[in-house]
Amino acid sequence: METRRVGPFEVSAIGLGCMSLSHSYGPPPSREQAERVLLGAINAGHTFFDTAAVYGLGHNERLVGEVLKPHRDQIVLASKCGMTRGEERELNGSPERLKQTCDESLARLGVDVIDLYYLHRWDKRVPIEESVGALADLVKAGKIRSIGLSEVGAVTLRKAHAVHPIAALQTEYSPWTRNPEIAVLDACRELGVAFIAFSPVARGFLAGGASDPEKFGPGDFRKGMPRFLGDAFASNLKLLEAFTALAQEAGCTRAQLCLAWLLHKDLIIVPIPGTSRPKHMSENAGAAAVNLSSEIIAKVDELVNERTVAGGRYPPAMQATVDTEDWVA
Numbered sequence: 605m606e607t608r609r610v611g612p613f614e615v616s617a618i619g620l621g622c623m624s625l626s627h628s629y630g631p632p633p634s635r636e637q638a639e640r641v642l643l644g645a646i647n648a649g650h651t652f653f654d655t656a657a658v659y660g661l662g663h664n665e666r667l668v669g670e671v672l673k674p675h676r677d678q679i680v681l682a683s684k685c686g687m688t689r690g691e692e693r694e695l696n697g698s699p700e701r702l703k704q705t706c707d708e709s710l711a712r713l714g715v716d717v718i719d720l721y722y723l724h725r726w727d728k729r730v731p732i733e734e735s736v737g738a739l740a741d742l743v744k745a746g747k748i749r750s751i752g753l754s755e756v757g758a759v760t761l762r763k764a765h766a767v768h769p770i771a772a773l774q775t776e777y778s779p780w781t782r783n784p785e786i787a788v789l790d791a792c793r794e795l796g797v798a799f800i801a802f803s804p805v806a807r808g809f810l811a812g813g814a815s816d817p818e819k820f821g822p823g824d825f826r827k828g829m830p831r832f833l834g835d836a837f838a839s840n841l842k843l844l845e846a847f848t849a850l851a852q853e854a855g856c857t858r859a860q861l862c863l864a865w866l867l868h869k870d871l872i873i874v875p876i877p878g879t880s881r882p883k884h885m886s887e888n889a890g891a892a893a894v895n896l897s898s899e900i901i902a903k904v905d906e907l908v909n910e911r912t913v914a915g916g917r918y919p920p921a922m923q924a925t926v927d928t929e930d931w932v933a
């Protein structure tokens with residue numbers, strides 16, 4: 605697979621998001637299936653894996669660490685700290701807590717060093733400089749190799765970057781979530797920070813994998829997300845029809861259209877789709893080889909954007925943890 609730069613690393617242009625192997629979109633897959641996704645991803649050329657201390661309350665770091673152990677030297681392993689209690693989404697950006705979580709992440713992953721460690725959310729009770737200062741101490745101590753931030757706006761990124769170079773900023777980006785286009789992408793370009801696009805296939809929606817909310821299983825947090833509810837969802841479904849036709853015109857699948865659209869937007873962008881199915885993993889990896897014409901890109905931009913998508917990204921409690929500039933109030 606083509607590679608892209610993330611801080612000091614060359615990584616596959618598409619990474620693998622591992623969150624849904626432990627929780628989020630209904631019951632997680634079996635251990636056997638999760639292993640097939642992770643090991644299949646290695647065979648498909650993925651070298652960039654994304655987990656977090658909070659995913660499955662430690663389950664995800666353990667899973668990823670165990671299954672990918674034989675491949676440790678070939679991959680770039682990213683995890684996150686600062687959000688530690690799952691559903692309650694407790695944020696704690698104090699230096700002590702971040703350092704403690706890092707030790708716990710290292711133990712669960714079974715590694716001596718984490719390549720990229722993100723602050724999962726900025727805890728606004730703690731100045732960003734202090735939280736990033738703690739991560740800089742972890743770099744000095746040899747426990748992490750580089751620092752990332754998640755769900756922060758451009759102003760916060762600049763403050764953090766002044767304390768220690770930030771390798772990557774991770775936030776939601778897909779045709780149906782354009783917030784990074786307000787200011788964050790420009791700031792990343794200017795500062796030389798890689799942009800990691802999470803939920804790049806719109807939490808399954810634009811891939812055609814979430815067209816019936818009635819089928820969402822227990823624990824699926826899309827059940828509370830405004831875009832998947834009521835009239836907003838019905839309106840978004842109309843976009844999906846036209847998006848399906850566009851993917852046919854582009855000669856790829858819907859998920860591939862989302863991912864290739866991101867890859868064509870800028871070389872600083874690395875999408876990290878998540879899946880619990882080996883088949884979807886292969887399909888998504890195949891997007892790295894999809895060429896899109898500027899005409900198709902313009903048609904995607906015109907069809908799915910902040911004016912045409914109905915509903916906010918998150919329910920209010922989750923939205924409150926985010927620092928990004930927002931189109932949708």
Ligand SMILES: NC(=O)c1ccc[n+]([C@@H]2O[C@H](COP(=O)([O-])OP(=O)(O)OC[C@H]3O[C@@H](n4cnc5c(N)ncnc54)[C@H](OP(=O)(O)O)[C@@H]3O)[C@@H](O)[C@H]2O)c1
Pocket residue numbers: 620621622623624629654655724754755774775801802803804805806807808809811812813814859876877878879880881884885887888
């Ligand atoms: N920093 C943060 O706060 C944050 C927040 C969210 C996510 N993330 C990271 O980003 C990664 C990806 O985000 P995400 O999982 O939320 O969203 P996503 O990748 O946009 O969507 C995942 C959903 O799409 C479905 N899907 C994936 N590929 C598909 C395909 N080819 N065809 C049909 N359906 C497909 C999956 O279902 P199947 O399992 O059936 O394939 C799953 O339900 C996560 O794993 C995590 O590492 C970070």
